[in-house]
Amino acid sequence: MKVKEALTWAIRQLDLDFIAKPKIDALLLLSHTLGKKKEWISAHPGESLSQEALKSFKDAVEKRRNGKPLHYILGCKEFMGLKFEVNESVLIPRFETEDLVGYLIERYARRAYTFADIGTGSGAIGVSLAYHLPLSHIYATDISEEALVVARKNAKNIGVDERIKFLKGDLLEPLKDVIDRIDVVIANLPYVKVEDYEELPLDVRREPEQALLSSERGIGVYKTLLLQMKTYGISTAYIECTPAEIGELTAFIFSLGFGHRVIKDSGGAERFMVIGVEI
Incomplete structure (x- = not known):
């Protein structure tokens, strides 16, 4: 699965469970999974995900669908321009x-x-x-x-x-x-x-x-x-x-x-x- 396809799939999954901001959550979860910045994700829609990365991404999306807060999955939250572990x-x-x-x-x-x-x-x-x-x-x-x-x-x-x-x-x-x-x-x-x-x-x-x-x-x-x-x-x-x-x-x-x-x-x-x- 390619980056764009993975994002589209994740947005649909999150939208099914009425996640407030499915596009943002999907982008942040994929960025976290791949260890890449959001800008890289947007600039490389045709990049293929490894099987390991795809599994990790799907696991993260499932946790979000089940109600786990986004920033607990990411493990951090930005506040006042600083990165805080949560x-x-x-x-x-x-x-x-x-x-x-x-x-x-x-x-x-x-x-x-x-x-x-x-x-x-x-x-x-x-x-x-x-x-x-x-x-x-x-x-x-x-x-x-x-x-x-x-x-x-x-x-x-x-x-x-x-x-x-x-x-x-x-x-x-x-x-x-x-x-x-x-x-x-x-x-x-x-x-x-x-x-x-x-x-x-x-x-x-x-x-x-x-x-x-x-x-x-x-x-x-x-x-x-x-x-x-x-x-x-x-x-x-x-x-x-x-x-x-x-x-x-x-x-x-x-x-x-x-x-x-x-x-x-x-x-x-x-x-x-x-x-x-x-x-």
Whole structure:
């Protein structure tokens, strides 16, 4: 089978299972299988696939048809121009989160700051900040040791491991001994309501449940974080959530004496909140 034929076959297979972007997925899976760039695939439609490559490609397409997230099959996801390893232990970084990281990079480039990336997962936020803000220092926490293994590897691969300290534990708890060093907290925590979980696409439900689900109408984890901020005297935080969660959180934020401001993403949706004093 030739490259063009393989792509056509894969697109049809993926389309049968209502994969949202069958053409893109087919191209990326073939590029991954052959170890070639997408441009090479497009420029060599008549190139023949070996039997081994064809089998590997068909296996990858079958995994995608069965709901395995594309980037788990590829083993990586690009974020802020950097290549992050991902597997079933971590949530796949979303492009919307790049808007928040880009905002932070622009705002905090002028001098050295210490950030705390809470619920770091793959390390996408903390590692990206360390890479793009070379004066910065990062603490990153996660409750999952498996996720921290992935995050540490990404920090090392990208060359910023000497400026990131990874700690296992619940939210701010691992930072008790260094809390006075933290200038800014960033958190992209679980905010999917339990009742909404089954409505998520199959491939999203293949990502770690503990990285998606939150109690109390989606704001339970953030309420715990806010209470810890109050206890430890943290005055500046940026969080990612949905417009519904922003509305739910507002009264609780005010009850703790924090101010807040909403930041829209590049698509115009209210997705991020600055809590406390923006330094």
